[in-house]
Amino acid sequence: MTEQQKTFLTKSTIKAGDLEHKRKVAFNIRKYNDAVLKGKKQFSDLESARKKAKNIKWKAIESLDKHLEKFEQNFTANGGKLIWAENAEEALQAVLQICRDKKARQVVKSKSMVTEEIHLNHFLAENGIESVETDLGEYIQQLDGEPPYHIVTPAMHKSKEDVARVFHEKLGTDPNLTPAEITMVTRKKLREKYITAEVGITGGNFLIADTGAVCLTENEGNGRLSTAFPPTHIAIVGIEKVIPSLSDLQLYWPLLATFGTGQTVTVYNSIFTGPRKAGETDGHQEMYVILLDNGRTNLLRPEVRESMYCIRCGSCLNACPVYKNIGGHAYGTTYTGPIGSVITPRMVGMAEEKHLSYASSLCGNCTDVCPLKINIHGMLLENRSTAVNSKLNGFMEDNSWRLWNLAMLSRRLMNTATSSAKDKVVNKVFKDSWGHSRGALHFAPKSFNAMWKERQGK
Ligand code: SF4
Structure with a gap:
C-alpha cells in the first residue's frame, strides 16, 4: 500500500465518522441543489445545450495542437507574451523570473486551481514574495493554512461561526463577526493589497482560440481588481481550457454559472485579449499567459480523453456520495471528487494515486449531473482496468480475486x-x-x- 493510499484511508475513515462535518457539507450542498434547479430553468432546451457543449469541446480537444497554436498566434499578435510550461517547475520558474524582472515583493491572486496544483503560493513565499488570495473563500483558507476544500467553493466545509473564529485567531477581530462584517474586513485588507502589488496572477476558465483571449469568470470582482491595478498580469492556464471561438461563450458561460453555483450568469465575466494598447488609459501594461501541461497530455489517451472536456463546475463533487461523506481534504489532491479521481492518477501517476479510482460507488450520479455529459464513472472503471493490467494491485489482491473468480465459477x-x-x-x-x-x-x-x-x- 502506498503512503498516499494509507493517508487517504486514514483521513477518509475519520471524516466519514465526523457528523458535524457531514452536517455542514450537507447544508451547503442542499443550498446548491436548490439553486441549480432554479438556474436550469433559463435553458429552453437544456439537453441540447449540454450535447452542443460536449461537441464543441470534442472538436477543441481532437485538434488541441491546432487550437493552441491559433491561440498563441492571436494572443501574441495582441501584444501578449506566451510561455509553454511542460511541468509545474517550468511554470513556477517562469512566474519567478517575471516577478524578479518586475522587482515584485507582493502579488495578488484570484481564485485558480491551476496555481494550487503547482503550489504557487508556497513557492513564492520560499522566494520572498508574498502571494495574497483575493477570492473570499480562498482568503479564508489561506488565513487558516488549509488548501481549498472544493474546486468552486473553497471553504464549503466551514460554517459562518468557523470563519469568524479564523478571522478572530488570525486577524484579531471580534469572534462573533457576522458574514457581512467578515466581508467588510476582507474588503478593507485586500483593497490595500491590490494597490501595492506589482503583479496580478489569475487562472483562466477558457482560452479562446480565434481571438487569443483568456476568459475569467468570478463573483466578487476580485479577479478584475487583481488584473486592473498591478501593471503586470500573469494568467496560468491548463491547455485543456481551449475553446474554438468567442461565440462559444454564449453556451459555456451560462452552463458554468448554472452547474457551478445555480446562477443564470456569473457576476463578473472578463475577457482579456492582451495588455493595454497605445492610446488606452487603463489595464495592465504587460500580460503573460503560461500554458501548462503538467500531465494533461496523458489525458489524451482515448479511454480518458473526455476528462479534458471538464469546465470545473464542481457539480460532480456535489453529487458524489463518497465526496459528501469524506469531504475534499481526505483526497489529499488538488482535484477531488469524481473528476479528480479520474484525472489525478493519470496526471500524477497511476502507481501513487490509483486508489482514488476505487473511491467510488459507480452509481453514475456524477455522469448524470455533468453539464458536458462526461462519462466519469466509465473512466473510473478504465482507470481500475489500467491499474489491474499494469499489475499495480499487488500479489495479495490479484490472487484473492483469482481465487474468488475460481470459486464463483464452480457450482x-x-x-x-x-x-x-x-x-x-x-x-x-x-x-x-x-x-x-x-x-x-x-x-x-x-x-x-x-x-x-x-x-x-x-
Ligand atoms: S466533470 Fe463535469 S460535473 Fe465534474 S467538474 Fe467537470 S464539468 Fe463539472
Whole structure:
C-alpha cells in the first residue's frame, strides 16, 4: 500500500465518522441543489445545450495542437507574451523570473486551481514574495493554512461561526463577526493589497482560440481588481481550457454559472485579449499567459480523453456520495471528487494515486449531473482496468480475486462447501478490509441452486 493510499484511508475513515462535518457539507450542498434547479430553468432546451457543449469541446480537444497554436498566434499578435510550461517547475520558474524582472515583493491572486496544483503560493513565499488570495473563500483558507476544500467553493466545509473564529485567531477581530462584517474586513485588507502589488496572477476558465483571449469568470470582482491595478498580469492556464471561438461563450458561460453555483450568469465575466494598447488609459501594461501541461497530455489517451472536456463546475463533487461523506481534504489532491479521481492518477501517476479510482460507488450520479455529459464513472472503471493490467494491485489482491473468480465459477464448490466453512474462509480473507468496520459475513445454509434442486425433487 502506498503512503498516499494509507493517508487517504486514514483521513477518509475519520471524516466519514465526523457528523458535524457531514452536517455542514450537507447544508451547503442542499443550498446548491436548490439553486441549480432554479438556474436550469433559463435553458429552453437544456439537453441540447449540454450535447452542443460536449461537441464543441470534442472538436477543441481532437485538434488541441491546432487550437493552441491559433491561440498563441492571436494572443501574441495582441501584444501578449506566451510561455509553454511542460511541468509545474517550468511554470513556477517562469512566474519567478517575471516577478524578479518586475522587482515584485507582493502579488495578488484570484481564485485558480491551476496555481494550487503547482503550489504557487508556497513557492513564492520560499522566494520572498508574498502571494495574497483575493477570492473570499480562498482568503479564508489561506488565513487558516488549509488548501481549498472544493474546486468552486473553497471553504464549503466551514460554517459562518468557523470563519469568524479564523478571522478572530488570525486577524484579531471580534469572534462573533457576522458574514457581512467578515466581508467588510476582507474588503478593507485586500483593497490595500491590490494597490501595492506589482503583479496580478489569475487562472483562466477558457482560452479562446480565434481571438487569443483568456476568459475569467468570478463573483466578487476580485479577479478584475487583481488584473486592473498591478501593471503586470500573469494568467496560468491548463491547455485543456481551449475553446474554438468567442461565440462559444454564449453556451459555456451560462452552463458554468448554472452547474457551478445555480446562477443564470456569473457576476463578473472578463475577457482579456492582451495588455493595454497605445492610446488606452487603463489595464495592465504587460500580460503573460503560461500554458501548462503538467500531465494533461496523458489525458489524451482515448479511454480518458473526455476528462479534458471538464469546465470545473464542481457539480460532480456535489453529487458524489463518497465526496459528501469524506469531504475534499481526505483526497489529499488538488482535484477531488469524481473528476479528480479520474484525472489525478493519470496526471500524477497511476502507481501513487490509483486508489482514488476505487473511491467510488459507480452509481453514475456524477455522469448524470455533468453539464458536458462526461462519462466519469466509465473512466473510473478504465482507470481500475489500467491499474489491474499494469499489475499495480499487488500479489495479495490479484490472487484473492483469482481465487474468488475460481470459486464463483464452480457450482460444485459453491454447493458442496458448508456455509460455516465458507464463513470461515471469507471472513478470514477479508478480516482487515471488510471486517475492520463491518460485522462478519454469514452465508445461507444452502445455496439457491441446492434449494431449487431439492424443490424439483432432483
Ligand atoms: S466533470 Fe463535469 S460535473 Fe465534474 S467538474 Fe467537470 S464539468 Fe463539472
